[in-house]
Amino acid sequence: MASRTEKPLSEVIEQRRDTPSFDGAPISDADLKEILDAGLKMPSGFNLQPWRFVVVRTPELQRKLRAACFNQPNVEEASVVIVACGDKDGWRGDMEEMIRMGRESGMTENYAESARAIIPEFVSSHPNLSAWLNRHVMIAFTAMMLMAETLGYDTSSTEGYDSEKICQVLNLPISYEVVALLGIGRLRGPDKYNGGRFSMQRTVFEGEYGKPIKL
Template sequence: MDTQLAIQSRRAVKQFDPQHRLSEQEVESLISLAMLSPTAFNIQHWRFVIVRDPALRQQIRQAAWNQAQVTDASLLVILCADLKAWQRQPERYWRNAPQAAQDFLLPAIHDYYHGKPQVERDEAMRSCGMAAQTLMLSAKAMGYDSCPMDGFDFAEVGKLIRLPADHVISMFVAIGKALQSAQPRGGQLAQQEVVITDRFDSL
């Protein structure tokens, strides 16, 4: 599917065919594409928790206010991030770069993140957001629909998936075969309301 068409036709779908399953090849393709999403300093700190256990899916559904897409979608991905990925052998992220680039980037990674928990979290959310959009557009290009979700008890889901203390959950992405089309768009704002040239007007 053309990229522009995928963007235009991607919608949040709530009703999925619970009998449909993605093939392992399709799942592999989706995750491989999501892993091409950008991250600051290429630290690739997203972690994709693919929930396969039906019983766990039911528990997560209860923590998500009983939203049916949690159990009915073919694929449920919980996008998490390792907040300390920048500390974990950062030379891995630039092993194919020239030595001069490595000599510059590795200290820069340390200086950018060290002692800055808000920066760690901000970058995690940005990175997971971009990965989520890549997942959803890739799914649409493959003929599937998706639903990004933050309507759940983050702490409870963290317990259910045994989230490490130095990781955070960003969102869910449910992917599958839609049973019905999404509702018409609720109302798009005009460009002149959301596009600012150069700077905001002073108050």
């Protein structure tokens, strides 16, 4: 692989801003693959990986997506948009594949048998499958965002969309839930202001609620 410079994660975390406008320059397949792979390598409960991603990188589809996102321009301007979804029914087809891969690399027969017994019950009686999907999809989404920024791209996140319209545009199965859209490309014009973050005093407790952590 050719040598290249990656931004350190600490710099990415400090400097990343949500990109208001992209220049539309194309992204290489190699970089896109690396970004997608970062998400697919993330952990999930039972290793069930209920995430699904639709990659959109044609002007026509991006125009339609923009319309489904309340006309937010960065959805059309990005070099690529990754529509991050969760599949409520994915486990039905994926459980045996997850077990097959696990068995190849150290999962015991005992664990495999209990997974076969527990997973269908766990998922089908889950009180909030949307929340379950969301937590997994957003881990993978965040890894893709950070990998893209590490490779020198700029990113935008979108939760302002009409879910039904996106499902129509992308022809998504009924079991899919759209979670968020990740735009990737190069910033055009000035970056967004840094809105700052709440202090640790306000958001992190130690031991019990209300007791600020002292670091």
